[in-house]
Amino acid sequence: MGEENFIGEDPELTELLDDNSGWLVPGRHFVEMEDIYREFVSFTLDWDRRTIWLGLQQLLEHAKQLFPSGRLLLAGTFVSKQAGPCDAVEVAIVPDEPSAVELWTDAEEHRFQLCSSLHDVIVGSLGADYFEVLHPFGGRIESYFVVPDDVEQMTMWMGGVTLPTGQEILGHRGVLEVEW
DSSP: OOOEEESSSSSOGGGGBOTTTOSBOSEEEEEOHHHHHHHHTTTOOOHHHHHHHHHHHHHHHHHHHHOSSEEEEEESGGGTTOOSOOOOEEEEEEESOGGGGGGOOHHHHHHHHHTSOEEEEEEGGGTSEEEEEEOHHHHTEEEEEOOGGGHHHHHHHHTOEEOTTSOEETTOSEEEEEEO
16 A cells, blocks of 8 residues: 555645646545645635535534544545546545444434435436436535445555556555544
8 A cells, every 4th residue: 555644744735746647646645624625625716626625524524423433535536636627526434433333323324324325226206217326415425435444445446547448557546534
């Protein structure tokens, strides 16, 4: 796995961005939410970035209420200096104690499902429309539930790049990590 870095101290977040591509350098980089806002949101009036930021804040608050501690892993165009609209940010929700789900009430489980990307969904109230994937927060966040043992593998996958030839290079880009 790539090197782990701590943002907000030394080096600065901007130093973790590749000058040529605008993507995060490979590895998992620890940050605070304020660092993400300062680097990727505060400088722009871009509707996409501001909407994603609001969704991320809500997702983090939901995660904090459902799990005593954990982290979010973030990847995608939102955490880059790519021009144009942002794709849905990829977020892995990694609770320190995943077994906490066994103690959830039905309401807590439902609240978590509202924060998670759902696959193969049929929405009856819309005339039985089928969605291959339904992303939360207006489709601006693609979220996954990940157990701590799978963080390294998830970091590699989230930092992966698919070349025009179809070849995949895992871990080619960096991933941000926010703890609570």
